[in-house]
Amino acid sequence: MLTKIISRSAAYTMVMLLIYYLLNATMSGTVWADMVISKSALTVEYCEFNDVRRFFHQSMNTYSNLVYFFFGVFVCQLARYDQKNGTLQAPNRMQAFPGLSWLLGACFIYLSFGSAFFHASLTWVGQRVDMNGTYGLSLTLLCMALYHVFYKIDFSANAKRWAIAIVSLSILLFYEIALLVSSSILLPVLILTTWLLIIINYIQFRRERSVLFAISSLVFIVVALKIRTLDVQKIGCDPHSLYQGHSVWHLLAGLSSFCTYAFFRFTPPPKTTF
Template sequence: MKNQFRQLTFRSATYTLAMIAVFFLLNTTLTGHIWEGMTVSKSALTGEYCEFNDVGNFFHQSVNTYSNLVYFFFGIFICQLALNDHKNQPTVFQNRIQQFPLLSLLMGVCLIYLSVGSAFFHASLTWIGQRVDMNGTYGVSVTLLIIALYHVFHRINLSESAKRVFIGIVILLILSFYEIHLLIPSSILLPTLILTTWVLITINYFQFRRERSIWLAISSIVLIVVALKIRALDVQKIGCDPHSLYQGHSVWHLLAGLSSFLSYAFFRFTPSSSTLSPP
């Protein structure tokens, strides 16, 4: 089991290193002129983040752009889990989410989508980039909420065809957030999604204490709280150095990505997971 976990980690790291190479190649061969003519985002106009906006570079904010690859790493990891779960079906030892590989695949794809969308935004600091970034954020948040709902209402079983329809509906819901987030401020909408997910995680923990790791749950919530605080400090320009390799918003990316993965792991890695267990 540990060998499988290491293999998935190695493959995910390899793909991520390849993406770092792609990012480096783009940033060294292209210039910031490619973004000219596109509407600048409000955050760029107000200088929302600490990192210096170097409009001459293809990546206007290099550190904040590269740090999004943490989402890519976890997205690739979860996609591989989904493919493994699909290959191992049907297995009586599979837990509820292992029996629904499409749901894991959606989680992985949403993380990759967020990685690309947020990198696009910090590279260009454009209005459309910010919209894609936020839609990726809501994609991950909505998918985690759906995973939690799926486990809390564990008595509901879906056929394979119903699962495909269900995933299609969730994808349409995620895409609808392109418009929804223009109507409801993210300062209200995003915390509401996160808190609702955590209420459901708490309920599910008490439903299945023997099959859930409280440490995964606690670690995830501590990381997201710390991440939100660091993000706020970055916006407030506290301890800010625009030219430093340390950027608070990039740390937000790292911690938020890890927190999302741990929330997923809370459901995926259980004593009944015979096909792959964490070390």
């Protein structure tokens, strides 16, 4: 089952890669000319060269967002599988609530397009959509962790629908909240709170949780933050290189988020004793 899901996700991602390539090859940067430039572009926040002649002002930082698209398609297929195979007798709490997986998959895809829009255009509205996608992903993972820590609360089918609606509305509200609270404060609070809940849930269900996924999630995000910082500080920076630190940030941040999801979604097989 997982092999088919991975293959389909890769195939859809390759199609999107082709579409991106054709857009970048056939359109020019004049498409964005009348839009307000982002503060990031004015301060040259990232290492990659801002080629205003190209449709993708920052090509590598735009293409690399397809990693979020891959994970989004992957998670949506898992959600479809869980929904199709029933939720009443689901092996774990995550599989019993496929709506959460659908929402997370949608957030991955939303972030993929939002961040690509930002790095392609380097516009103010693009930056806001990019950050809203980031908050959407982080907020959904936080709610997922809360759902598992408070496992004694039994959600009816109707309650699950309301929960998805409320989280979706909260994501939209963060579009405005982001203007009131700095991302350097709000985003770490969301991530650290999620991590605290992961630790609590691991203590609650040690035999049903993979410590490998938990540790991988932490390692990926710590390394990602370090690489992103080096990119912003222009350390080891080559604006015209195929290697861009911010592109690696996209990859590692995506992997970290997926590992957090996998921590809840996949139950490790029981240990065999002899």
